[in-house]
Amino acid sequence: MKKIIAKKKILFIVLIASLITLPLLIVECGYRYGLHLFRELPSVQAYQPLPSIVTNGIWASFSEKAPPRVKPLMPWNILEDEVLGCDSPGAKITNYVSRRLLEIEGPSPRMLTWHLQEFSLTVWLSRNWPTERIIHEAGNQIVICREASSIDKLANKLFDKNSDALEAHEIALIMAAGKGGFVHAGESLQNQLLKRRNQILERMLKNGAISEGDYTTSRNQPITSLQQDLIECRN
Amino acid sequence: MRERKHDTLGTSEDELSQRRKSIAFLLLLHIRHCKKGPQIRTALIMEHSWETIEALGFAPIVLDEPYRIIVQNNPVNFIDPKGLATTIIITSDYGLGSHAAVRVDNSGDPILYDPGGSYMNGARGSGDFFTGNEASLGSYIKYQQGTGSDINIISFNTTPQQESAIATNIENATNPGDFGCAKGVSNVLNGVGPFKDLGIYNLPDSLSNALQKLQKALYK
Numbered sequence: 001m002k003k004i005i006a007k008k009k010i011l012f013i014v015l016i017a018s019l020i021t022l023p024l025l026i027v028e029c030g031y032r033y034g035l036h037l038f039r040e041l042p043s044v045q046a047y048q049p050l051p052s053i054v055t056n057g058i059w060a061s062f063s064e065k066a067p068p069r070v071k072p073l074m075p076w077n078i079l080e081d082e083v084l085g086c087d088s089p090g091a092k093i094t095n096y097v098s099r100r101l102l103e104i105e106g107p108s109p110r111m112l113t114w115h116l117q118e119f120s121l122t123v124w125l126s127r128n129w130p131t132e133r134i135i136h137e138a139g140n141q142i143v144i145c146r147e148a149s150s151i152d153k154l155a156n157k158l159f160d161k162n163s164d165a166l167e168a169h170e171i172a173l174i175m176a177a178g179k180g181g182f183v184h185a186g187e188s189l190q191n192q193l194l195k196r197r198n199q200i201l202e203r204m205l206k207n208g209a210i211s212e213g214d215y216t217t218s219r220n221q222p223i224t225s226l227q228q229d230l231i232e233c234r235n
Numbered sequence: 236m237r238e239r240k241h242d243t244l245g246t247s248e249d250e251l252s253q254r255r256k257s258i259a260f261l262l263l264l265h266i267r268h269c270k271k272g273p274q275i276r277t278a279l280i281m282e283h284s285w286e287t288i289e290a291l292g293f294a295p296i297v298l299d300e301p302y303r304i305i306v307q308n309n310p311v312n313f314i315d316p317k318g319l320a321t322t323i324i325i326t327s328d329y330g331l332g333s334h335a336a337v338r339v340d341n342s343g344d345p346i347l348y349d350p351g352g353s354y355m356n357g358a359r360g361s362g363d364f365f366t367g368n369e370a371s372l373g374s375y376i377k378y379q380q381g382t383g384s385d386i387n388i389i390s391f392n393t394t395p396q397q398e399s400a401i402a403t404n405i406e407n408a409t410n411p412g413d414f415g416c417a418k419g420v421s422n423v424l425n426g427v428g429p430f431k432d433l434g435i436y437n438l439p440d441s442l443s444n445a446l447q448k449l450q451k452a453l454y455k
Contacts, residue, residue: 062409063410082414082415082418092412099353099359102353103356103357108353108382110333110382111333111334111352111382112329112331112333112334113328114352114353115333115334115351115413119413122412142361143360143361144360148357148358179361180359180365181362181364181365181366181367181369183346
C-alpha cells in the first residue's frame with residue numbers, strides 16, 4: 001500500500017514538473033528555430049558613441065525607463081512579458097531594432113515565421129549587443145516619409161547642425177517625427193508634432209535625463225514651418 | 236481582333252466594363268447583406284472576373300455570418316461606402332492565428348495599425364501605423380495574402396467620435412513588443428464604443444473569437 005502511494009507521489013511530481021517545464025521547453029525550441037532561420041546573425045560593427053542627451057532621447061522615445069540599459073533576455077522572458085505583463089528593460093527598443101534588421105533579410109515570410117524570427121532576434125540582440133549599439137542602431141533607422149535616415153542626417157536636415165550639438169527638444173522632435181504618419185482629423189500637424197515631442201520630453205524628465213528647467217524651456221521651443229514641411233508626408 | 240476604346244483618362248473599355256461589373260457586384264452584395272440587418276454595409280470586390288464570381292456563387296462570402304467576411308480568394312479592395320467602420324484583420328498560418336491589425340476609416344482620414352507587422356517593410360515608422368493612401372485595406376490584404384497567410388476580416392460599425400478615439404489610442408500606443416500584435420490591437424480598441432468591454436488578448440485567435448462573439452451579441 002505504501003509503495004503504491006509513493007509511486008503515485010512520484011507520478012504527481014513528474015506531472016507537475018512536466019507542466020512547468022513544457023512551456024519553457026517550447027519557448028526555448030521556438031527561439032532556437034527562429035535563430036536557425038537567419039542566414040547570418042548581425043555582428044556588432046564599429047560605431048561612433050552618441051552624446052548622452054541623444055542616447056536618452058532615443059531611449060525615452062520608446063517609453064523605456066531609466067537608466068538606458070538593455071536587460072539580457074532569456075527566451076522565457078517572453079512568457080513573463082506576455083502573461084504577467086512585465087516590461088523587461090530595453091525589450092521595446094531591442095524589438096524595434098530586431099524588426100529593422102529582419103527587413104534586411106529579404107521578402108517577408110508568413111506572419112507566424114516573422115514573429116518567431118523577430119522574437120528570436122530580440123532575445124539574441126539583448127544578449128549579444130551592448131546597449132549603446134542597440135540605441136545607436138535605433139537612431140540609424142528613423143523613418144520619415146518612408147525614408148530611413150540616421151540621427152546625423154536628420155540633425156543636418158532639420159536643424160543644420162551635427163548630432164553632437166543636438167538639444168533635448170531637437171532630438172525629441174526627430175524621434176517624434178519618426179513615429180510615422182499623422183492623423184489630421186481636427187488637429188493641425190503642428191499640434192500633433194508638439195504633443196508627440198512633449199511626450200518624449202516628459203519621459204526624458206521622468207528618466208532624469210533633463211532637469212525641470214530644461215524640460216520647461218524645451219517644451220516652449222517652437223517648431224518652424226520649414227521643419228513641419230520636411231516632416232510632413234504627402235501620400 | 237477586338238478594338239480597344241479608351242476614355243479621356245486612358246481607361247480601356249475592358250477596364251471600364253470590369254469596373255461596372257465590380258460595382259454591380261458590390262451593390263448586389265450590399266443588398267444581400269442588408270437583408271440580414273440594417274447595420275451591415277460592408278462589401279467586397281474580388282479580383283476575379285465577374286464570370287468567375289458568378290461561377291463561385293459568392294462562395295467566399297459566408298452569408299450565415301453577415302458581419303464576418305472570410306477572404307479566401309483574392310480580394311484587392313474592401314470598401315466601406317459610408318466611411319464609418321472599424322475593421323480588424325486577423326491572419327492565420329497553418330490554422331494558427333498569427334497576426335492582428337486594425338483599420339479605422341476615421342472620417343476620411345484613415346489609419347491602419349499593424350503592431351509588430353511586416354507591411355511596408357523597410358520604411359515603417361516606429362509607431363507601426365499608416366495613414367492616408369498607405370492605410371488602404373485592399374493593399375494590406377493583398378500584402379498579407381502574398382505572404383501565404385489566410386485572412387479573416389471582422390468589421391464593426393463605429394461613429395466618427397469612436398473612430399477618432401481609436402485613432403488617438405493608436406497615436407499614443409507604444410511598441411507592444413514580441414508577439415504583441417493582438418495585445419496592441421486589443422489595447423487600442425478596448426474601452427471604445429462597441430469594444431467597451433472587449434478586454435486585452437495576447438493571441439490573435441483569442442482576439443478573433445472575442446470579436447466574433449461581440450459581433451453576434453451586438454447585431455443579433
